[in-house]
Amino acid sequence: MARGAWLRRLLAPGPAGVSLQIATDRVTGVALGRGAREVTAVSTAPLPEGALIASANASNLGDRAAVEAAVRNVLEALPGSPNRLALVVPDSAAKVSLTSFEQIPSRSADLKELVRWQARKTAPFRVEDAQVTYSQGRALEGGGREYVVSLMRRDIVEEYESVCSAAGVHAGVVDLSSFSLINGVLAGRTMSEGDWLLVHVAHSYSTIAVVRHGQLILFRNRSFEGDGNLVDLVHQTTMYHEDRLGGAGFSRVLLVVGLVETSPEEADVLRVTLESRLGVSVQAIGAELALSGAGAEGVSPDLLAAPVGLLLRERSSTETAA
16 A cells, blocks of 8 residues: 555544434434444434424424434433444435436546436436435446435535534434445345345335345335335335346345334234235344344344444445555
């Protein structure tokens, strides 16, 4: 490694050891130890109904004071005094799309402009007012490429960052809940070659995603309308996967029920219902993440999966770049 690159690496801040998930029904803080999946501490505070309203095109803070208080209480319950953390926000706070290009510009600046130009066609707000991120997706026939594009209004990003700042911490990285779940599964693991399905049920929405060879090939986010409609949506997604994406079933299906008030028995009913409809085994994400440590005891892995997943992604990225 060149000396300049080594010095920049030495001076750069390491990955955060604490992550915070702000959901519409709760705030959850997680601290990881030196072990890759060792949870040393967890803290959760509920949010009153309407305190946080996840939306891609409107203010998300229904009650700023309540959200700030919950964030502060969660951080105070964690060991140490972190000044930097990784932040997980609801999927519904952003617009995610999979965009295809037949030809890919050689210059990164040109690719960035192409992505933004394409995003303008479907964005429900001005792209100029948004934070736009994109990552490489699957290769297409003929040399084209698909990209996973996320748009989040800059003022909404700042809302989430500001409630952290009010508690004296800086959100060094911000990512969506389902992206963090996927990255948590992928981090440090050798996945099977087959496609796999994520079914994520949150307080105000559900997200369904399909991953192939570590790359996202389908992402659907819907406002929450009950289990029956969710099961139908999963079935429709399965049909689309087979008919339009060349899928041949799923190597695994992972279920995440990120609802504080949902009992393990209720989550298991949904799991069995999905198994019956899909004809394939459905696993809770806890078995896949294999979390350890005293902090994880007595806490549903589904409530920890997203904040842990973001930390694992950050650690994995740091190790790869080192």
